[in-house]
Amino acid sequence: MRRGTLWLALAVLCALGSAACGxxxxxxxxxxxxxxxxxxxxxxxGLTYSIAGVVTIGTTASADGSFVVLGGEQxxxxxHVTTVIDDLLTGGKLVKAADGSATLxxxxxxxxxxxxxxxxxxxxxxxxxxxLITEIDGSATSSGSxxxxxxxxxxxxxxxxVASGADATQMPIxxxxxxxxxxxxxxxxxxxxxxxxxxxxxxxxIAAGATFMAPDSxxxxxxxxxxxxxxxxxxYVVGPEVIRLIDVDTTDTxxxxxxxxxxxxxxxxxxxGTSVLSIGSSAGLYAAVGQLTTISGNSVLxxxxxxxxxxxxxxxxxxxxxxxxxxxxxxxxxxxxxxxxFTNRLGSMSxxxxxxxxxxLNILDPNSLAGAGGALVAEMDPNLVGIGIIVPQTTxxxxxxxxxxxxxxxxxxxPGDEFDFAGVGTVTALSFTGTGALSDPxxxxxxxxxxxxxxxxxxxxxxxxxxxxxxxxxxxxxxxGSEFAPFNFKTVTAYQxxxxxxxxxxxxxxxxxxxxxxxx
Amino acid sequence: xxxxxxxFGPCAVMALxxxxxxxxxxxxxxxxxxxxxxxxxxxxxxxxxxxxxxVMERATPEMKMLGxxxxxxxxxxxxxxxxxLGRLAMRGExxxxxxxxxxxxLTGVMKVINDKEVLFTRLIRARGHVYKIRNEHGxxxxxxxxxxxxxxxxxAERQ
Numbered sequence: 001m002r003r004g005t006l007w008l009a010l011a012v013l014c015a016l017g018s019a020a021c022g023x024x025x026x027x028x029x030x031x032x033x034x035x036x037x038x039x040x041x042x043x044x045x046g047l048t049y050s051i052a053g054v055v056t057i058g059t060t061a062s063a064d065g066s067f068v069v070l071g072g073e074q075x076x077x078x079x080h081v082t083t084v085i086d087d088l089l090t091g092g093k094l095v096k097a098a099d100g101s102a103t104l105x106x107x108x109x110x111x112x113x114x115x116x117x118x119x120x121x122x123x124x125x126x127x128x129x130x131x132l133i134t135e136i137d138g139s140a141t142s143s144g145s146x147x148x149x150x151x152x153x154x155x156x157x158x159x160x161x162v163a164s165g166a167d168a169t170q171m172p173i174x175x176x177x178x179x180x181x182x183x184x185x186x187x188x189x190x191x192x193x194x195x196x197x198x199x200x201x202x203x204x205x206i207a208a209g210a211t212f213m214a215p216d217s218x219x220x221x222x223x224x225x226x227x228x229x230x231x232x233x234x235x236y237v238v239g240p241e242v243i244r245l246i247d248v249d250t251t252d253t254x255x256x257x258x259x260x261x262x263x264x265x266x267x268x269x270x271x272x273g274t275s276v277l278s279i280g281s282s283a284g285l286y287a288a289v290g291q292l293t294t295i296s297g298n299s300v301l302x303x304x305x306x307x308x309x310x311x312x313x314x315x316x317x318x319x320x321x322x323x324x325x326x327x328x329x330x331x332x333x334x335x336x337x338x339x340x341x342f343t344n345r346l347g348s349m350s351x352x353x354x355x356x357x358x359x360x361l362n363i364l365d366p367n368s369l370a371g372a373g374g375a376l377v378a379e380m381d382p383n384l385v386g387i388g389i390i391v392p393q394t395t396x397x398x399x400x401x402x403x404x405x406x407x408x409x410x411x412x413x414x415p416g417d418e419f420d421f422a423g424v425g426t427v428t429a430l431s432f433t434g435t436g437a438l439s440d441p442x443x444x445x446x447x448x449x450x451x452x453x454x455x456x457x458x459x460x461x462x463x464x465x466x467x468x469x470x471x472x473x474x475x476x477x478x479x480x481g482s483e484f485a486p487f488n489f490k491t492v493t494a495y496q497x498x499x500x501x502x503x504x505x506x507x508x509x510x511x512x513x514x515x516x517x518x519x520x
Numbered sequence: 521x522x523x524x525x526x527x528f529g530p531c532a533v534m535a536l537x538x539x540x541x542x543x544x545x546x547x548x549x550x551x552x553x554x555x556x557x558x559x560x561x562x563x564x565x566x567x568x569x570x571x572x573x574x575v576m577e578r579a580t581p582e583m584k585m586l587g588x589x590x591x592x593x594x595x596x597x598x599x600x601x602x603x604x605l606g607r608l609a610m611r612g613e614x615x616x617x618x619x620x621x622x623x624x625x626l627t628g629v630m631k632v633i634n635d636k637e638v639l640f641t642r643l644i645r646a647r648g649h650v651y652k653i654r655n656e657h658g659x660x661x662x663x664x665x666x667x668x669x670x671x672x673x674x675x676a677e678r679q
Contacts, residue, residue: 046607046611198655199655314587317638382657383558413581414578414579414581414607417587417607444581509634510581
């Protein structure tokens with residue numbers, strides 16, 4: 001769908017009624033949509049922070065063309081100084097442009113997050129139900145997503161989950177695992193992996209007593225007892241198969257997601273085939289992307305091998321790895337819980353926890369019906385701390401890498417020196433051009449800027465030795481005005497999962513980013 | 521349903537902590553450590569004593585140094601050492617404070633980055649205090665925050 005017609009189609013769908021728009025409802029005589037959002041990044045205190053919430057937006061444009069925020073709620077937590085739980089949203093608006101970009105402002109009751117309690121996000125829709133977001137109000141920088149909320153019901157059944165954040169000393173921490181929510185009691189059972197700044201504990205049984213409580217009318221609920229993801233956990237429903245998670249402890253922070261494993265659990269090594277891997281974290285100061293194939297069968301030890309790019313130079317000064325071969329052995333249990341153990345490492349990457357999701361689910365676009373499953377991953381070795389995903393690689397065709405995309409990434413030039421960017425763009429004959437937001441409030445790349453009119457340009461060069469891998473050297477970033485001096489990300493690599501989805505990574509010494517390009 | 525700050529009372533915090541499962545079991549940790557090459561290996565730590573010749577609260581990309589804070593120290597043998605301190609050692613309440621000309625002792629792992637030696641500093645002893653900068657895997661702590669979390673060892677340990 002051309003972006004010029006995207007909003008028209010959305011408006012028509014909404015005008016036809018709530019059924020066409022999922023969770024549409026009527027509030028104050030106005031048709032509305034709920035969107036579930038989450039993000040993580042660094043705030044002005046230099047602290048890793050997490051945010052998750054749901055926002056209710058009117059579907060009829062106001063006189064100025066904007067769409068009013070009619071309500072919602074969110075949780076904000078840096079686990080160190082500021083924790084604001086269940087902060088009601090009192091106003092704000094979504095201002096859309098014709099190209100799929102938008103600006104969302106959220107007014108909070110607490111008047112704590114953002115600037116005097118108002119947060120501003122740059123929003124980039126790939127379709128009416130799905131957007132990448134980045135905070136651009138100067139109070140913080142972060143990346144996340146905004147998805148149409150298509151259900152508000154309590155989770156039930158088996159899920160895989162990951163979350164990342166910072167522990168009580170602001171060191172990076174990640175969680176991963178599988179759990180089952182009893183359909184009658186909502187009690188949680190399952191297995192948990194934790195990597196707390198290199199201290200790794202895997203396959204811990206979730207303690208008895210953790211129970212999902214019914215969500216409120218906006219799809220926000222709490223988990224009584226401890227799942228092991230922090231202590232106090234809040235969830236927001238995206239849809240029947242996906243929830244966002246946020247740790248609201250005052251002494252640590254994390255945000256993540258749980259994805260359904262589907263109706264039946266009969267996973268095994270064959271659940272992971274030819275795939276693209278994307279993993280890293282801003283707090284953990286590294287990024288990695290690669291593609292891999294697996295060999296599995298009744299008579300062989302399941303193995304994986306592939307090629308990847310990895311950058312941990314910001315963390316420890318190690319030289320970035322480009323098109324590096326990696327390999328190892330792996331396990332996947334019937335409940336979807338497993339691990340990758342590297343014998344030929346990708347950088348310092350040594351062990352990954354693997355948590356398989358519903359093979360019909362689209363991890364990046366939960367409302368999409370075109371899903372191919374995959375798995376969530378979490379780094380489970382002493383060297384690196386991050387989370388990510390594995391998704392099937394269905395085409396490495398260069399001709400499929402074409403058309404309109406939304407894109408985004410989160411990166412670092414130093415510890416706490418985070419930047420984020422996101423935008424909309426097109427790829428024509430492997431030439432990429434885009435416009436969007438550059439969030440660099442703490443002067444990691446520029447003198448310090450929150451730009452909504454940054455430009456992005458690169459030419460993708462296919463790697464003939466590794467079909468599916470592209471170099472985009474350099475990715476040139478400019479300003480439409482004079483907000484900041486143009487600069488280049490000199491060394492950027494992308495790996496293609498499908499024509500609709502690529503993951504990209506910056507592999508410069510002393511600067512990394514990790515993100516994606518997504519199509520409808 | 522109202523927003524609220526979450527400055528829980530001490531009893532509530534203790535109760536929540538008691539419910540939390542252990543997340544740093546040493547057995548699992550040591551199993552993994554024994555088989556994986558580590559970028560920060562405590563068995564390769566060195567201890568140096570020297571005089572502070574420069575303090576950088578935040579290295580910029582133009583400096584071509586590892587990001588975060590740095591202290592440049594001239595050792596008693598005349599060697600100049602770049603001590604990397606990570607992002608939060610010099611930020612916030614209870615943070616590290618050293619001055620030019622001050623004598624300090626550093627413990628960490630030396631690495632060569634861009635042909636220069638950098639000490640990934642885990643401990644600094646200065647003015648009778650021991651500042652714990654990193655954990656045994658090389659990740660940097662934050663100073664103690666106003667709500668009591670953070671690196672309590674910064675204030676607690678005295679020589």
